[in-house]
Structure formats: C-alpha cells, structure tokens
Amino acid sequence: MKKDIEIAQEATIKPIIDIAATIGLQAEDLEQYGKYKAKIDWPAIKEIAKRPTGKLILVTAINPTPAGEGKSTVTIGLADGLNRIGKQTVIALREPSLGPVMGIKGGATGGGRAQVLPMEDINLHFTGDMHAITAANNALSALVDNHIQQGNELGIDPRRIIWKRVVDLNDRALRQVIVGLGGPLQGVPREDGFDITVASEIMAILCLATNLDNLKERLSNILIGYTYDKQPIYVKDLQVQGALALLLKDALKPNLVQTIEGTPALIHGGPFANIAHGCNSVIATETALHLGEYTVTEAGFGADLGAEKFLDIKTPNLSKAPDAVVVVATIRALKMHGGIDKEHLKEENVAALVAGFANLKRHVRNMQNYQLPVVVAINEFVTDTEAEIQMLEQCCKEIGVPIARTQVWEKGGAGGELLAQQVVTAIDEQPGNYRRLYQNEDSLPDKAAKIVKEIYGGSNVVFSSVAQRQLNVFKKNGWHQLPICMAKTQYSFSDDPQLLGAPDDFSITIREFVPKLGAGFIVALTGTVMTMPGLPKKPAALNMDVDADGNVSGLF
Ligand code: ADP
Numbered sequence: 001m002k003k004d005i006e007i008a009q010e011a012t013i014k015p016i017i018d019i020a021a022t023i024g025l026q027a028e029d030l031e032q033y034g035k036y037k038a039k040i041d042w043p044a045i046k047e048i049a050k051r052p053t054g055k056l057i058l059v060t061a062i063n064p065t066p067a068g069e070g071k072s073t074v075t076i077g078l079a080d081g082l083n084r085i086g087k088q089t090v091i092a093l094r095e096p097s098l099g100p101v102m103g104i105k106g107g108a109t110g111g112g113r114a115q116v117l118p119m120e121d122i123n124l125h126f127t128g129d130m131h132a133i134t135a136a137n138n139a140l141s142a143l144v145d146n147h148i149q150q151g152n153e154l155g156i157d158p159r160r161i162i163w164k165r166v167v168d169l170n171d172r173a174l175r176q177v178i179v180g181l182g183g184p185l186q187g188v189p190r191e192d193g194f195d196i197t198v199a200s201e202i203m204a205i206l207c208l209a210t211n212l213d214n215l216k217e218r219l220s221n222i223l224i225g226y227t228y229d230k231q232p233i234y235v236k237d238l239q240v241q242g243a244l245a246l247l248l249k250d251a252l253k254p255n256l257v258q259t260i261e262g263t264p265a266l267i268h269g270g271p272f273a274n275i276a277h278g279c280n281s282v283i284a285t286e287t288a289l290h291l292g293e294y295t296v297t298e299a300g301f302g303a304d305l306g307a308e309k310f311l312d313i314k315t316p317n318l319s320k321a322p323d324a325v326v327v328v329a330t331i332r333a334l335k336m337h338g339g340i341d342k343e344h345l346k347e348e349n350v351a352a353l354v355a356g357f358a359n360l361k362r363h364v365r366n367m368q369n370y371q372l373p374v375v376v377a378i379n380e381f382v383t384d385t386e387a388e389i390q391m392l393e394q395c396c397k398e399i400g401v402p403i404a405r406t407q408v409w410e411k412g413g414a415g416g417e418l419l420a421q422q423v424v425t426a427i428d429e430q431p432g433n434y435r436r437l438y439q440n441e442d443s444l445p446d447k448a449a450k451i452v453k454e455i456y457g458g459s460n461v462v463f464s465s466v467a468q469r470q471l472n473v474f475k476k477n478g479w480h481q482l483p484i485c486m487a488k489t490q491y492s493f494s495d496d497p498q499l500l501g502a503p504d505d506f507s508i509t510i511r512e513f514v515p516k517l518g519a520g521f522i523v524a525l526t527g528t529v530m531t532m533p534g535l536p537k538k539p540a541a542l543n544m545d546v547d548a549d550g551n552v553s554g555l556f
Helices: 004-010 016-022 042-048 071-084 098-102 119-123 129-149 201-208 212-220 241-248 282-291 303-317 331-337 350-369 386-398 408-429 444-456 465-477
Strands: 030-032 038-040 055-061 089-093 114-117 156-161 165-167 177-179 190-192 194-196 223-227 232-234 255-259 264-267 294-298 324-329 374-379 403-406 460-463 484-487 507-516 521-526
Touching: 004 114, 004 119, 016 030, 016 038, 016 255, 016 264, 038 042, 042 282, 055 071, 055 303, 055 350, 055 408, 071 089, 071 114, 071 255, 071 294, 071 324, 071 374, 071 403, 071 408, 089 282, 114 119, 114 408, 129 156, 129 165, 129 190, 129 201, 129 223, 129 241, 156 190, 201 212, 201 241, 201 303, 212 241, 264 282, 282 294, 282 303, 303 324, 303 350, 303 444, 303 484, 324 331, 324 350, 324 408, 331 350, 331 386, 350 374, 350 386, 350 444, 374 386, 374 408, 386 403, 403 408, 444 460, 444 465, 444 484, 444 507, 460 465, 465 507
Parallel strands: 055 294, 055 324, 089 264, 089 294, 165 194, 324 374, 374 403, 460 507, 484 521
Antiparallel strands: 030 038, 038 255, 114 255, 156 223, 177 190, 223 232, 255 264, 507 521
C-alpha cells in the first residue's frame, strides 16, 4: 500500500491560477506563494462577499482513536464527490500544526486519494501563518515584560499575568518556565509558561475575526493579567493592538490550494478542538460560501468537542449555520468503543461493533438536537468486513439516520459520490433550522451544565475552588455572558480518556478557567488536558528526511 506522501507526490498538481479560474478568480485577485499556493487579497474577498451564499456542510466524527478517524480525508473526498456529481464545491479546512506533524498524529491534509496539495508545504511551513501567529503572541509577551522592566506604569502584577508565550511544537519542557533571570538588566523574574501556538488566543482571534478592523478590536480586548490591586489589564492599556495586527495582516488572508482532483480548498487557521475552538477561520468559511454552491468544512476531533464549538462559538460569527452535518465513523473506532483493545481492531467483531455503536448514536442525536439534518459516513478501511459494515448500516437504520459507505481514501471522489448524493438529498428534504445549545445570557455554570448534560451525557459539573473564585471575578467584570470553550480529552465524552463508548452518570470537573476576551470565550480546563502537548516515545520526526535534491520523505 502506498503512503500518503507517495500518492501526493505522484499526483498532477495544477498551477494555482488555473484552480482560481475555476471559481472565477483572476491572477490579480491572488497573492501567490510560488506556483501552487496563494492567498486571496482583500479587494477580491470584498467582491466575493457580494456573490450568492452556498450551502454549508459540517464534517465531524465519533470520538477518535489516537490516529484520527479520517475526518479530513472524508471532508476532501466528499468535496471531490460533490464536484463529480455536478455540485460546484469548495473546501474550508484548518492548517496543520507542527506539534502533531512531528509528534504522533500526523498531518492534516487528508489521506490516500483524498488529499490536498502540496501536502509537504501545507504540513510544514505553508504560507507562514503559524509563524506570524507565534510572532504576534510572543511580541505581546516581550512588550509586557518590557513594560514591567521600564518602570511598570500600569502596575501589572508579575504573579498575575495570564498571557503565556507559545511555540508551534510539542515541547513539554517549556510548560512552566521562569523568565527574567540574570539580574536587573535582564528583566523582572517571573513564572511564565509556553502553550502550543494552536492554543494561543491569537490563533482563536485570527479564526473568529471578520476583517482587519475586527481583528484589531479583538486584539485590543485580550486580557493580559491583573494589576497589584487586581484590576484587569488589557492589550488596549498597552496600546499595542496596532503592532500585533500589523504582524498578522497577511496571515489573516485565506490560503487557496487544491485537492488531488483539483477541487479548490481554502486552508486557513488551525486551533485544536480539545484545547481551543477547533475550526478554520470565519474569513475562509465565509469566502468559500460565496465561491461555491456547496462548502465542506471540518471541525476537529469528535462532535462533542469540534462540532459543539463550531455550532455554539463559530456559527454565531458566520452569516449562516450549517445546512447539514456529516458524522464520520470507522468500524475500528466503534469496536474500540465496544471494548476491544488496539491490537485486535483489525479482526472481525460484530458484537463489539454493536456495543460501540452507542458512541455514534449519542453524537448523531446531539447533532440532530441542533435541528440539523445528519448523515453518517462510514470511512471504510480495507480490514472492515461486509458483516461489520452491514451491521452498522442496520444500526443506523434503526435510529433513522441515513448512512453512506465511503471509500474516498482508496478511490478519491469516486468513493465519495454516494455520500455526496445522500448529503444533497438530506439538505433538499430537511431544511436546517439551527438552534444553539445555550444563550449568551445563560450563566457560565448553566452553559457548562448544558454542554455536560446535553452533549456529553454526564450528570453534573463540579467546579474546583479556583474555578469558583474565578466565576465571582468574571461576574464582577461582566465576562459571564461569553460562550464556554471546553478543554477536554478527545477520546471520551467524559474527562477521563479511558472511559470509552457512551458513559453515563459521570461528572466533569472544571479545574480552572482561562478568559480569552479578545476571542470572545472563556476556556474551561477539565481533567488533565494540557495546552502544551508532549512528544511520544517514538515521534513521527524519527521517520522524516530530505535528500540532496530537496525531496521529502517520511511525512506519513
Ligand atoms: P482526522 O481528520 O479525523 O484526524 P485524517 O483524515 O487526518 O483524520 O486521517 C488520519 C490518518 O488516517 C491519515 O494518515 C489517513 O491517511 C489515514 N486514513 C484515513 N482514512 C483511511 C482509510 N479509510 N483507510 C486507511 N487509512 C486511512
């Protein structure tokens, strides 16, 4: 079997101006980054916004195995499939982070015959957006430390700074650091820490901003920390929102690339869904919506994380809600939810599949509760057996949800035509009537309780004493009307990664909140989830290489 990178390298890639022409864009609408990548320029984005709005399809999944269940692969294959059945379609996806690329999970450019190109570039430095976000984030850290060093006019308490530095790598050694060591000329010593760039509030802001002015306004509202008398300090107090926006001015423009089959794809912004809000940028989704009759987009990890945040945090910032939701399931992950360990997932086990179906069923019901039509996609693996597939079809039939076999990894768009037909039918037959899970006016504990009870299937939320104290501060400062962005393990509905299937009667403990006022949400940290991941014993980096001619190998 060929590796993803081999398939990608054998594919014929077209000049990006040819791809742009298929969606009515000219060379002058683009800012090209070499032959195969381009950013769309502001005047073109404004013009595109005047075109009619297409349909929006959100791709999500069951709780995944560590390798991922093929959401990006299905997103890409579904878009190729829609184009094949004559529905003009554009993709809106997240950019990969170097943390997982060098670590365990791999890239985020799809797999097999359903990939976006050039996959090496997209998985590595792409158009530099991640680096720009890292630079903007760390520029703010440097400006804060310099303010304290230069006399600390604002009275910032170095012990109460919540703004952290970031790097786009999995680097556990940087989780907690002390900066400013070395005497009076080297700054004021204080505890600091690093998050991964994709968890940075700057990433969230870039993904939720609607234009450059909105970006600047959001940046100005970032909470840096508190003064000695516990008053909040914002970026606007330092007056550096202009400089931060400047560092991000190009990163805010969406990137245009193509699938192996030539479907246009906007790949822009990449917050993780477990520790951040998990969706590509609002600008990319909006632009795609006006470029295609259909837009296919993806939210990270399972529907308990990415899709909930797409629907409760991102959708209110979009001009329209999704018209349909596709829930991706794999036979192997369902067997894992049915109690089978990693080593035996390739063996036929219909009973385990039936037991694990509870996980899929809960995700489907959750998405239907948003009043949106749902279609299940079986992302088929060569190890799946007919008996297992038929049983899964049967289970879906019993709960009345349409299901489509998809072989996009093996066959590209041809393997996604059935899914494409089903999704189009679902949209035509049942117009979506999106209903958000909670309202901004609900209190933060009520919002958390709704997510835990109605999405996760848990019984209650427990707040640590730290979280309790924070709730009082937030109320006093008027921040309680913001949405909640849960930081939780992706492997389980609960905050315990070992609790698979569809557990009941568990509680979720919120150990701490992190206000992200520029992004416009409050992150709730649960369980042991970390905003700076670590590398595994054998990182993917061990397989990577580049030869003397610049040919890349080992990127999956
Ligand atoms: P997700 O978006 O859910 O994290 P991806 O689409 O990135 O998952 O896929 C993760 C990995 O699994 C990729 O390396 C991809 O090639 C592989 N993969 C996905 N679907 C299949 C399939 N049907 N058969 C074999 N490998 C697959």
